[in-house]
Amino acid sequence: MPSAIEVSGLVKRFPRGVLALDGVSFDVERGTVFGLLGPNGAGKTTVVRILTTILRPDEGGAKVLGRDVVREPELVRSLFGLAGQYAAVDENLTGRENLRMVGRLNHLPRPVVATRSKELLDQFELTDAADRTLKTYSGGMRRRLDLAAALVARPEVLFLDEPTTGLDPPARIGLWGVIEGLVETGTTVLLTTQYLEEADRLASRVAVVDHGRVIAEGTPAALKADLGATVLEVGLSDADTAARAAQLLESVSAKRPRVLGNDVELPADGGAAVATDALRALDRAGIVPLRFSLREPSLDDVFLTLTGHAAEERTAASSAPSSAPSSTARERS
Amino acid sequence: MIAGAPAPESAARVPDGLAARMRWAVADTATLTTRNLIGYVRVPEALFFSSVQPIMFVLLFRYVFGGAIHPPHGSYVNFLIPGIFVQTVAFGSVATSIGLAEDLHKGIVERFRALPMARSAVLAGRTIADLVRNLFVAALITGIGYAVGFRVQTSAAAFLAGIAIIVVFAYALSWGFAFVGLSAPNSETAQVMAFPLLFPLTFASAAFVPVQTMPSWLQGFATHQPVSVVVNTARALMLGGPTSTLVWQSLAWTAGIVVVLAPLAVRRYRRTA
Known part of the structure; x- marks a missing residue:
């Protein structure tokens, strides 16, 4: 069976020589969730805008359910749903009116639109708010409605552009549950996110994007195993002690510790076992840590491993090639 | 069935033939005209522009400034x-400018662009909603006008012809202001950009005072600019006087x-991806 989404060699230049995409390729199997993971400005949204026919690529191509996004944009538009961080819903309309509008614009018959709207309002727990204008909705409710709007025409492919960015943790977790429910019904989902945790929870495959390129691809488990193990964080009283501690900890894990001010971070594949060894080593040297904790790997850890720089410090790392754009406002200029 | 499940109706749908x-x-x-009209009714600012403001202007000019203004023929309220x-x-x-700028910058236009809908509908739906609103506004002003003493001096048919000239002219203006709205970085700026265009057009015109009372350097502009031409046409149709030349000039x-401006607006819309 062909892939639901095929992306090959996408290049997109924006005015002033900004290279937003520098040869992005990936395939998404039918009925799976594919995560595009990367920091702000990595090019994730640009990929989605090309796949949804909003932008044309300068080079390369893409197909959605076998249809070419450049040559058959009209047809492609009838195949997918799009929801995202900008929650493109109409504030002056009620929830139900928003869904009806999108249903009508999908040219579904009126009775279908009415029943479908009702169904979706129920499914997304918006029935009580259905006839209130969106001005009264919370951020989480708007995102749910945005997602509902994307599903009115029962698309086989769904694009979710940073669906939980800016949401508070309970709203985020609620939306994750909704997305997981969709996947069980066989919808193919392309998800962009800045959160490793989100990709890990929802996606069966992940591509890490940086500077308009895919720099790693695989299952979340494989990526985490390769790139971002659990991290042991040790807080110490001063920088000298931190340097001494780092030296001691070199023998504890297969990976090298790094010193960040008064703290030491140690990638710890072995998790708790490494922590125990580390604590023993420090104790023998008479070092008493102020803090001592294990944390799950973050996007920063993955980026550090892959690129040698943290996700947020991209402009500071001026050794980047001159073709690489500055990291701000590049996806939506 | 499960609400999210793909169903047969999700098969590719494109219009078959012209x-x-x-x-x-x-x-x-x-669909979009309806949506925009709902917006006009529910947004207080928009409702103010099309209902309270005209009433205020009628009262202001009829009772505050009107006594000092003497039109060449007839009463000031008819003028x-x-x-x-x-x-x-x-x-x-x-409102066209503000509405389009808002849609563009809140991501609604982006959603429309990703739907299998006619692309022309975004601008057409906006300008047609304005047309409907203007018909409502015309009816409202007719009512207020009659309440403060305005009387049509010709015939109902000529009056309606005058309204038609005005509404069609307003439809043209909508395209111009659509261009302004699509060029603005946000809806506030759209409003700020629109008023410096509107003020000279509406006030340095024949709308409120006889142009002959203006300094001579201003009279040339005030006589020939489009708002004055349309105002004079409507006056001739509603109050009497030669009409045919004015009607042609208005049209x-x-x-x-x-x-000139509709293609510019369409081009701007296509480019603002």
């Missing part, structure tokens, strides 16, 4: 109301504005 394409364009335009019609629909076209301005 007739189907036209039907889609008409249906989509109707005034045709001017109010044009001024109100001209001010109302700012020429209207056509000229559409021919």
Whole structure:
């Protein structure tokens, strides 16, 4: 069976020589969730805008359910749903009116639109708010409605552009549950996110994007195993002690510790076992840590491993090639 | 069945042939016209522009300034109301700018672009919603006008012809202000950009005072600019006087504005991806 989404060699230049995409390729199997993971400005949204026919690529191509996004944009538009961080819903309309509008614009018959709207309002727990204008909705409710709007025409492919960015943790977790429910019904989902945790929870495959390129691809488990193990964080009283501690900890894990001010971070594949060894080593040297904790790997850890720089410090790392754009406002200029 | 499950109706849908394409364009335009009209009714600022403001202007000019203004023929209230019609629909076209700028910057246009709908419907739905609103505004001003003493001196048919000239002119203006709205970085700026255009057009015009009372350097502009031409046409149709030359001039301005600015607005819309 062909892939639901095929992306090959996408290049997109924006005015002033900004290279937003520098040869992005990936395939998404039918009925799976594919995560595009990367920091702000990595090019994730640009990929989605090309796949949804909003932008044309300068080079390369893409197909959605076998249809070419450049040559058959009209047809492609009838195949997918799009929801995202900008929650493109109409504030002056009620929830139900928003869904009806999108249903009508999908040219579904009126009775279908009415029943479908009702169904979706129920499914997304918006029935009580259905006839209130969106001005009264919370951020989480708007995102749910945005997602509902994307599903009115029962698309086989769904694009979710940073669906939980800016949401508070309970709203985020609620939306994750909704997305997981969709996947069980066989919808193919392309998800962009800045959160490793989100990709890990929802996606069966992940591509890490940086500077308009895919720099790693695989299952979340494989990526985490390769790139971002659990991290042991040790807080110490001063920088000298931190340097001494780092030296001691070199023998504890297969990976090298790094010193960040008064703290030491140690990638710890072995998790708790490494922590125990580390604590023993420090104790023998008479070092008493102020803090001592294990944390799950973050996007920063993955980026550090892959690129040698943290996700947020991209402009500071001026050794980047001159073709690489500055990291701000590049996806939506 | 489960609500999210793909169903047969999700199969590719594109209009088959020109007739189907036209039907889609008409249906989509109707959908968006309805949506925009709901917005006009529910947004207090928009409602203010099209209802409270014209009433204020009628009262202001009829009772505050009117006593000091002496038109060459007839009463000031009869002179005034045709001017109010044009001024109100001209001010109302700012809503086109604001509405489009808002849709563009809140991501709604992006959603529309990703839907299998007729692309022309976004601009058509906006300008047609304005047309409907202007018809409502015209009815409102007719009512207020009658309440403060305005009387049509010709015939009902001539009066309606005057309204038609005004509404068609306003439709042309909507395209111009659509261009402004699509060029603005946000809706606030759209409003700020629109008013410096509107003020000279509506106030340095024949709408409120006889142009002959203005300094001579201003009279040339004030006589020939489109708002004055349309106001004078509406006056001639509603109060009497020679009409045919003025009607042609009004229609020429209207056509000229559409021919120049509608393509600019469409081009701007296509580019703002």
